[in-house]
Amino acid sequence: MATAAATKVPATMRAVQYNACGGGAAGLKLVEVPVPAAKKNELLLKLEAASINPVDWKVQKGMLRPFLPRKLPFIPVTDVAGVVVDVGPGVDGFQAGDQVVAMLNSFYGGGLAEYAVASENLTVKRPPQVSAAEGAGLPIAAGTALQALRTIGAKFDGTGKPLNVLITAASGGVGLYAVQLAKLAGLHVTATCGARNVELVKSLGADEVLDYRTAEGASLQSPSGKKYDGVVHCAVGISWLTFEPVLANTGRVIDITPNFTAILKSALHKVTFASKRLVPLLLSPNKADLEFLVGLLKDGKMKTLIDSRFPLSEASKAWGKSIEGHATGKIIVQMEG
Structure with missing residues (x-):
């Protein structure tokens, strides 16, 4: 009333x-x-x-x-x-x-x-x-980061596997939340960003940070040689051919800004039962996720x-x-x- x-x-x-x-x-x-x-x-x-x-x-x-x-x-x-x-x-x-x-x-x-x-x-x-x-x-940016990581297999209750993840454009709105959430889930994080933000992304917990303008950054290869179980793909303009060599056998690239080409590629991966896949993600807003994220801010576990x-x-x-x-x-x- x-x-x-x-x-x-x-x-x-x-x-x-x-x-x-x-x-x-x-x-x-x-x-x-x-x-x-x-x-x-x-x-x-x-x-x-x-x-x-x-x-x-x-x-x-x-x-x-x-x-x-x-x-x-x-x-x-x-x-x-x-x-x-x-x-x-x-x-x-x-x-x-x-x-x-x-x-x-x-x-x-x-x-x-x-x-x-x-x-x-x-x-x-x-x-x-x-x-x-x-x-x-929080709602769109942190919500998208959370759902992308869950799609990869991240868990936030201490029962998850120690997965290796790549986060592209890690200094953007979604990326900065994704780095923090991935570390809360106990994941090994490789991130890409511009040179001016490398130290910031490291300070949030990223284990390895690549300047995307360098040859190493453009190749997306982990400095430690790890293959990625999943990618939270927040950037644009990176082809599947760049991702495929750096993925683990059942690796997933979660594309948060999928275009028509990405959607077609994802469909092809499904019908061919490909072990490595591109997965478009559209945020599914829900109250439980938003409460979880607000709680992390309250407890100082994320910012x-x-x-x-x-x-x-x-x-x-x-x-x-x-x-x-x-x-x-x-x-x-x-x-x-």
């Missing part, structure tokens, strides 16, 4: 939206729009922070047409943190004042705004040890590395920085008071 806090919610809010596909950062406009209302099993959140992921600007670019965006104008971004200010019918796990992390519905977005509606089943409580910015970084922070009024600058593709960690938009 609605709470007393609902009476404090204004009729309108500032939000950043685009009116057409294409346009990049220049296509984003700061507007005043009505505050949405929480329907059945939904929460109305006053947002404190949101994180931009590459999928957000790929949607704007039209790469996921005709599925996304569902309708225009569109307020992008799904990964947010904030405070519950109202609850819809059927919600019994939250109340006004709860600090939370949420992943908004991809069809409707809404994260670049002062208020947003979130589904109860993709919202988790955020303990005081986890800041809004740290929590907002969100933040590249930069921008106020909502400068969201277009944050958007442009993400498109450039050189961020080290998460790009955060913070909602000013």
Whole structure:
């Protein structure tokens, strides 16, 4: 049922939206729009922070047409943190004042705004040890890293095998989480990144780090000669022919940004019962994973590395920085008071 806090919610809010596909950062406009209302099993959140992921600007670019965006104008971004200010019918796990992390519905977005509606089943409580910015970084990036590692065979309860994994583009949003999660699972980690981030990636636990611009890095070969049981592939432009020689007999390359060629290659591997396989991964959002990840931040077992922070009024600058593709960690938009 609605709470007393609902009476404090204004009729309108500032939000950043685009009116057409294409346009990049220049296509984003700061507007005043009505505050949405929480329907059945939904929460109305006053947002404190949101994180931009590459999928957000790929949607704007039209790469996921005709599925996304569902309708225009569109307020992008799904990964947010904030405070519950109202609850819809059927919600019994939250109340006004709860600090939370949420992943908004991809069809409707809404994260670049002062208020947003979130589904109860993709919202988790955020303990005081986890800041809004740290929590907002989790849903897509850390969730993808977690599911990719599980697909390889990583376990986080101490029962897993000591697998060898490669993480490409390890200094990006997904990669930095993947390195930390892989070490929590007891895996041997080889990682690739640019020279300026080698020490950072090592500090997160990577056993071997390759500068992708060197010949050794381009070949992806482990300095210790280990073959990889799995690859969390966060980069683009690396062919299967490069991966195949460095994989163990039943190695898997988990491609988190699969293109049409990768999907065809994966299908071919399936029908030919290939022992080494390319596996496309699309995130399957769920509450249990998000609770697990928030818990790791709370306990200090993992951290969100933040590249930069921008106020909502400068969201277009944050958007442009993400498109450039050189961020080290998460790009955060913070909602000013």
